[in-house]
Amino acid sequence: MMKEPEPNEIEDWVCVFERGTEYEVEAAQNYLNSLEIPSNILSKRDSAFSLNIGDIAHVYLYVPKEFEEEALDALEKVDIPEDSDNEEE
Numbered sequence: 001m002m003k004e005p006e007p008n009e010i011e012d013w014v015c016v017f018e019r020g021t022e023y024e025v026e027a028a029q030n031y032l033n034s035l036e037i038p039s040n041i042l043s044k045r046d047s048a049f050s051l052n053i054g055d056i057a058h059v060y061l062y063v064p065k066e067f068e069e070e071a072l073d074a075l076e077k078v079d080i081p082e083d084s085d086n087e088e089e
């Protein structure tokens with residue numbers, strides 16, 4: 001049985017958001033940038049197969065640890081819809 005994919009541990013950075021497509025994470029990153037919260041995207045998507053489900057499709061948004069609480073609070077207040085292709089019916 002496969003285990004759920006997890007964000008990488010990156011020194012002094014923490015994952016605050018994850019989705020299956022880049023555009024969802026980019027929307028979150030743009031919002032954080034508008035609040036002057038630095039962030040970086042780590043994509044584990046395999047572009048050769050153009051998949052957006054499963055272990056090879058996760059995209060993560062990281063912020064410096066000192067911005068974690070501010071970023072989580074900000075992202076909680078904004079509605080970034082999940083990709084409809086990833087939703088279970």
